[in-house]
Amino acid sequence: FIFMVLQQIQFTDQKQEYNRPPTKTVRSMSQSSTDSFTSVHSDSSEDESSPRDKHQKSAKGLSDFCIKNINQADFGRKEIEMAEQEMPALMNLRKRAGGEKPLAGAKVVGCTHITAQTAVLIETLAALGAQCHWAACNIFSTQNAVAAALVKAGISVFAWRGESEDEFWWCIDQCVAAETWQPNIILDDGGDLTHWIYNKYPDLFKKLKGVVEESVTGVYRLYQLSKAGRLSVPAMNVNDSVTKQKFDNLYFCKESILEGLKRTTDIMFGGRHVLVCGYGEVGKGCCAALKALGAVVYVTEVDPICALQACMDGFRVIKMSDILRQVDVVITCTGNKNVVMREHLDKMKSGCIVCNMGQSTSEIDMAGLRTSDLKWVHVRPQVDHVIWPDGKRIVLLAEGRLLNLSCSTVPSFVLSITAATQAMALIELYNAPEGRYKKDVYLLPKKMDEYVASLHLPLFDAHLTELTDDQAKYMGISKHGPFKHNHYRQSQTFLSLTHKHTHTHICIILK
Amino acid sequence: FIFMVLQQIQFTDQKQEYNRPPTKTVRSMSQSSTDSFTSVHSDSSEDESSPRDKHQKSAKGLSDFCIKNINQADFGRKEIEMAEQEMPALMNLRKRAGGEKPLAGAKVVGCTHITAQTAVLIETLAALGAQCHWAACNIFSTQNAVAAALVKAGISVFAWRGESEDEFWWCIDQCVAAETWQPNIILDDGGDLTHWIYNKYPDLFKKLKGVVEESVTGVYRLYQLSKAGRLSVPAMNVNDSVTKQKFDNLYFCKESILEGLKRTTDIMFGGRHVLVCGYGEVGKGCCAALKALGAVVYVTEVDPICALQACMDGFRVIKMSDILRQVDVVITCTGNKNVVMREHLDKMKSGCIVCNMGQSTSEIDMAGLRTSDLKWVHVRPQVDHVIWPDGKRIVLLAEGRLLNLSCSTVPSFVLSITAATQAMALIELYNAPEGRYKKDVYLLPKKMDEYVASLHLPLFDAHLTELTDDQAKYMGISKHGPFKHNHYRQSQTFLSLTHKHTHTHICIILK
């Protein structure tokens, strides 16, 4: 049974969090803006009863929703408007569609984080003709005010911050099980919604136009279904689209690491010694930003290819134990577990800041810090001083959870790229003529990746050059794209050796 | 009368604010951390009555103080401890002094912003033997919790956030006019305290060991006094010390501009077009940080020398009107007034962010924005959308006041440099043998600048090289510094022409 299998598998994507309640943690989108700016409004006034127990009705008389507090709608609307400024591609999509409604008749059921940025996506789908029912993919990440604004605008949202696991599944079920409304297409982030329908409403599932999935986890689950011959509808893998791979993690982290550290610690970056564990996309983003502000950055790596890149980009690649005593900040970006252990923490100098930009909560050894010999002092939201018996203090951020979970804002623009890709995938699947897509998992056509990219260019006042007929012919491509050959990509698949085989072999020859 | 004169004079230092109540605004030090993290604690619980009307007593029985709320002391202490981590020079001074008390017997009356960073300075003076009475140099900048922590630690503080002008002068007077305690040295920021004593307690003034002054304004007032032959004690001009000039504005702005923009607007920097008005130290800091994060930065300048630097550093120097329509952000850093006028704002594109990192509140034409044809929507703390009749919206930050007043944290380390210089100046003045200093304004000896710099090196694990005897002789300097020749500096004063003279001349020759 597929859920069982998943428990044992680990993924290497560094930003995407597990989406399994109740343990799941999140990249919280603009969580942080909520924290810093809206907490007074939203949190203090909230009662403790579950929204599920209340009878709710919107001003328009709509009642198929369940959220925390409809009165926060105005504040949520402002947040959405802020996000719209930075998400030009979706706004362009609305504009370019003009009167046309490419999603007319589409009944989209969605399960994502519910934030200002996803609200822009959802309202774009609506503007293109879709009806939308929406649940949260994470029990903690819903911005209640945004949910309220969506409901006020006519979207059926079932989500609030701090759902129990029971409530999580109840919300998902409410989105699907309306008597008078049946979804015909899925937009999922993590696969929970997809598998809920697949398992509980198999007939409904078979009639779907398709599934659009963004996360590593969800995509993996779809490939498993497909391999097992049980995927009965086409699915779009948005996670591996070029736009997501080339832009998301790198720029997301580059843009948020500085603010995350500043806000919590007032640190000056110039000349400070920072250790970044891992030089994948997350590590590359963090290193680039920190170096740019004058920090002296060290890198640990296990993969020699990434290590060589770090070297040539100007970073010292070093073992953690060789540098720990002199660094001012340690940032984990590995996607692995047990990266910073108690023995490492014991060696750090007093005042060292420790935080996590990687995947899971297990990169830093929290258990090792919660021992009776250490004293914790909570000095600011998301900031604890952990004090050793000799007075040494480690500055721990966000209790080892993702730093940009709650300590920084989110660049809406970066999220815009993925959101626009999701919208395109939905349009493509919904409008594809019979037979174009089989019961399989597809990547978004390269052409559409390019289209998504082009939607973002006006924000930068960027102007593309057009190939002449002659030049296009010379390159062997169409004037209108795609602009890279297929064989470029495909040539990477001739690999037919298993690693183990090769490994042994090299060892013999070269010691 | 000196106050009259000052009304008419304008200064070019870009960070330093006027310190004249009640209109004065401030670089608020860690104001922002208060805003984001402590507002719930500190503000909501505060009553509206003036502290002046209350009878206050500290736990130790001390009663010569007047602050908002002694109960906030614990929170303030944590903020001070956070600042201590980043202010190693002052902590080193305490340590190096060992048992010695170079300020034993010193009775310091101070008038500065009262923040976590100045608290570290004040407590350092106390640790070195001084008794301290302290008032605020600005009616808005006092961190009440920090003031409480200082009082709890035995410092006589008379200050709270939101003083009236009357209360401002009352607080200053309370610091001086104690029956049993008379100050013998002044630490001032802006000159208000100095002139209060000079005018109201002339006998006390004459007996002072001296005055240490940090601000452009205050230094200017001292030189005026000196010119007029009325300065009856020696004064130290800290503002023009090398350490302050070379580090303060540049790094302060470089470290805070990004966070200020991120926090308020969630903007992504990569590829965004930013116009920075002015390429002085403030502008240089902003430009460097923004370029480092991938922004496309344009500069306006009036001074050809600064303009040439901007060019060679890779920035386009351009007239505002030629670029306004395409920029995403406009930042004023000129120290001048009327830089961004309504006519400029009319030309900007919708969504353009406008903010001020310069000196005064008059860089951006606020009056032009407060007209009846424009609609203001307050979307977040410190963020207003100003909406034009055609729907265009300008994102205005901090109502045109200093962006790092309330929208970012402050790098304590940068402030540490100036604070350490103040402490050194105080020690020097207090301990100087009779006759070393006349009744004049002095710069801190270069040797002391170097000492202050060296106090900050351990934070970076930096190790100086020592000159050999041979090398020192070859360079004609002492092995122990100062390391730059005096004639280097002095040679810059042979200039004896007036500009006007020259100007006419050039015009004739070269058109």
Next chain:
Amino acid sequence: FIFMVLQQIQFTDQKQEYNRPPTKTVRSMSQSSTDSFTSVHSDSSEDESSPRDKHQKSAKGLSDFCIKNINQADFGRKEIEMAEQEMPALMNLRKRAGGEKPLAGAKVVGCTHITAQTAVLIETLAALGAQCHWAACNIFSTQNAVAAALVKAGISVFAWRGESEDEFWWCIDQCVAAETWQPNIILDDGGDLTHWIYNKYPDLFKKLKGVVEESVTGVYRLYQLSKAGRLSVPAMNVNDSVTKQKFDNLYFCKESILEGLKRTTDIMFGGRHVLVCGYGEVGKGCCAALKALGAVVYVTEVDPICALQACMDGFRVIKMSDILRQVDVVITCTGNKNVVMREHLDKMKSGCIVCNMGQSTSEIDMAGLRTSDLKWVHVRPQVDHVIWPDGKRIVLLAEGRLLNLSCSTVPSFVLSITAATQAMALIELYNAPEGRYKKDVYLLPKKMDEYVASLHLPLFDAHLTELTDDQAKYMGISKHGPFKHNHYRQSQTFLSLTHKHTHTHICIILK
């Protein structure tokens, strides 16, 4: 017939040049150092007779070689020693092999540029036990002194600078057609050697252990053979190895563009406006270096994905015609033809520098510049001033050929990565057990890519971190690599749509 087919095909790799004599041009490896430093020694003393007509014998009595002048061997040896300093991976390979000779019995016939860097490769193969016969893959790129040093060291080289086409094929044939020596493995760069043997010595070809091919062109020809079912031996595609793709073009261009421009024009980079046409790997390298030195860089692009990257990296993406009048330098990096045409050149301002870092000689419209209305003045080697009737002058570098062909040195280290990969591929093919490789084209196993990368780390004093057993298990990989999952790569191949299909579709929906 395969040669015919190739005439019509164009490739997009930007650095690799066509290798078809006699029109072929080259990335010349350390061509430039020869130009600037050795021309006096080597060229002036050379006679004009063809080496083919002379009877040559080395000091050791060896006579199976044909080069220009054996007397230059000492100078060539110094150049090789310089290169060895920067090619640690190959030197490490020699060392790690210790006494073992993994290439014992290997008879390698090679056809590459003959430069100091390839000499290090060839001598490494020899040190590992191989016998080597070598020809040049380009009629202009042989460093005669290096060839001499190789011969003196016992390698059979048939190559000199300035071969005729006839001589080119004669040299190749001499390498193969020795009476007493038959190659059993090929190392090729461009496919000329491979196809010569394939066509002329089919029996020999079938007995080969395999072919290692580095170039885009050569790899393409191998895939054609394979598709046609005519590839009778296994082949290794080195061109698409991770190490080559991730390091070669980007760092090669980043490291050479500055010197190429400086040497020829004495230009100061700070503040100069540079237009880079194309933001592929070559363009990215050029842009990064120029921006780093303070230039204001503009980019033209046809591909929206690359354009978006350029934007987010801080470059203005613009049409050429909109910026031409104000730029100081234009650099073509597209791999396409007719990028800078006469009409563009007509619009440039006087003094504008025009050069090519891209693939072919056709990026700049040389024909348009060789018209009778324009006057050419040759001002320095590789520098012509082309003068318009009105006196405007364009500074043309290297007559539109690759700038780093003759105007800059080459970073040996970057070439080291590819050379080490070639050596590994040769070792792998030669030692693979029967049956591991079929008659097909293979990518180097990922494990070996990682091994090559690791060989380069000691130069940077870089130290890898080792995974714990626990961590390796958590990530689902071996402790010893490969460190990235296969499914990551393979998931990119589900794409099954044709572009045209999709293209039409999008156009309908979105205009």
Next chain:
Amino acid sequence: FIFMVLQQIQFTDQKQEYNRPPTKTVRSMSQSSTDSFTSVHSDSSEDESSPRDKHQKSAKGLSDFCIKNINQADFGRKEIEMAEQEMPALMNLRKRAGGEKPLAGAKVVGCTHITAQTAVLIETLAALGAQCHWAACNIFSTQNAVAAALVKAGISVFAWRGESEDEFWWCIDQCVAAETWQPNIILDDGGDLTHWIYNKYPDLFKKLKGVVEESVTGVYRLYQLSKAGRLSVPAMNVNDSVTKQKFDNLYFCKESILEGLKRTTDIMFGGRHVLVCGYGEVGKGCCAALKALGAVVYVTEVDPICALQACMDGFRVIKMSDILRQVDVVITCTGNKNVVMREHLDKMKSGCIVCNMGQSTSEIDMAGLRTSDLKWVHVRPQVDHVIWPDGKRIVLLAEGRLLNLSCSTVPSFVLSITAATQAMALIELYNAPEGRYKKDVYLLPKKMDEYVASLHLPLFDAHLTELTDDQAKYMGISKHGPFKHNHYRQSQTFLSLTHKHTHTHICIILK
């Protein structure tokens, strides 16, 4: 006697070389372009006889000159035209003068390096009406072809490369001692010309309009004269002008260090460990360029203020002995002597590159390298491998002389700033009304600095903003500049303490 005194004095300016023949070495201006491009033409064909012994006549019949070979004029003219492209300020000066001849009647005798860049200056003076006689300030730095071009254009040049000391003074004397021509103003670089006239032709000296001097050395000699009351004419100190101080060393070194290293060693910068000794302007320029290309840069410093700047700019400040074993390159930029000694060289790893960007030839211990235990191998022009008994090799560049003396081109633009300042100073002195300048040393008026800067802005297409009347009044300055207050500068001179005094004092208080 003044020459005696000078022998004992050392200066700290890092670029300016001593100008005392015959030991003097030079920043050679475009020396290097000569080396790489013109050596074949110019050097090989040159005879060994002294030009002094030949009877020379130019095409125009002019005979008051003495150069190497008038036939090289065409090549020299091309070099001058190349330089003109990068020296817009001087070209603008010519243009702006229009018909006017502000130097009509001026008889300028000059003594500078004779290079393409100074030729542009000399011809500008001529275009503005001056008659010019010119000698070289350095026996090695004359570009013979440029001298020829100048003569062909009608300038009386007495200079060639490789003068003996005797010839050096003979040339200077020839410039002055013409029967029919007497100079009335001096342009000097180093003071040799000035003192020759002062001593040998005292009557002529007294009648001069004045002296313009560029070098540290020359300026120092002028101040000495002035102090001694023997300066009988006004002098302009160009060395301490703002434009020279802020632009010259920093950008000069930033622009030339990369090419200097590349050309000689083919080194790849990415990830390489570089030790820069000294963080003055020269060191700052080197560090910035190297870091920008991805090198890992370490700094040694003796001055804590410079050290703190290095830290905050992101460089590790370290003692040489702590890092020597791991660096790939060592660059001296201190202006001091004995910086890299044999004991340091003994510790470096094999392959380490050692070079000097600082002032003198004594930064690197050449004597220590010329011992019998070490073997020297000359591998390229300006490159020696020094080999230790155990096989270790140090790569020594330019035998410890200035790297940009012979290993890189020179950015003409940077030199343009100083050259334009010299021209302005000459115009000012020549045209000043009686009495404006006394017999003293003057700095160029700030207004003129700004004018020189503004002359360079068009090259960058930079556009200045103009102050409104209102803004100018608010700032207290003229709309047309100068844009910085005088008191800013002057306030730095109140310092009245001696260091020693202070030093002792601090030591007592703070240990």
